[in-house]
Amino acid sequence: MSYLEITGLTVAFPRSPAPVLRDIDLHVARGEFVSVIGHSGCGKSTMLNVVAGLLKPSQGGAVLEGKEVNGPGPDRAVVFQNHSLLPWLTCAENIRLAVDQTLSKTMSRAERAAWVMENLALVRMTAAADKRPNEISGGMKQRIGIARALAMKPKVLLMDEPFGALDALTRAHLQDQVMQIHAALGMTTMMITHDVDEAVLLSDRIVMLTNGPNAQIGEILPVTLARPRDRLALAEHPDFVHARRAVLEFLHARHANPALKAA
Structure with missing residues (x-):
């Protein structure tokens, strides 16, 4: 069995005469x-x-590690073209928000704080930890978006x-x-x-x-x-x-x- 399986995936939208995707199979x-x-x-x-x-999906769907995907979950993290950072939070706080939402049951407060810094270091953004999104460049914002996704420990x-x-x-x-x-x-x-x-x-x-x-x-x-x-x-x-x-x-x-x- 594959780790991630997309089987028979068809997606149609109500106002479209034909499906966008039809019979997609990918392992x-x-x-x-x-x-x-x-x-x-x-x-x-x-x-x-x-x-x-x-x-x-209209038909078919996706399965991750034998479990059907039927909604968003912390096992799948998304990095969009738009970084989607909250402008009133610092870079570290943007990451910490995701960490608190997904890992609070498995990591202590101190461990989560250290984990945030570890992920900032992973994308070489430690120096920007206390800066807000409007204080850094577009590339830096995208680094923070990637760090935030990685910090969730997704599959x-x-x-x-x-x-x-x-x-x-x-x-x-x-x-x-x-x-x-x-x-x-x-x-x-x-x-x-x-x-x-x-x-x-x-x-x-x-x-x-x-x-x-x-x-x-x-x-x-x-x-x-x-x-x-x-x-x-x-x-x-x-x-x-x-x-x-x-x-x-x-x-x-x-x-x-x-x-x-x-x-």
């Missing part, structure tokens, strides 16, 4: 990093929201285009940091992305969705690059180039944007 192993990629409107975020328990980390709003340099730094965190913690991760290079760099497998509506899994590409990965060393690595080409060929040759086809 994710413990500790695996899976990216989901596809054109806008293919249901990537919809799939993630079902796994997060934020959206009820699965779900990321919905977490670096999409960041500049290229900040994006690269956070990608490297996510790779280091994944290597250190071995946390099962599902990431939604539009960025082909990002998907190849970070993932063990890339799930490519066909165009919506009625989007399905068109292809799953294993990424065979050894870990740890260095973006500069991989830039001209034949396996990196091959994987990148395979995803681009799927997206732009076999499943081009419908709007472009109609033009």
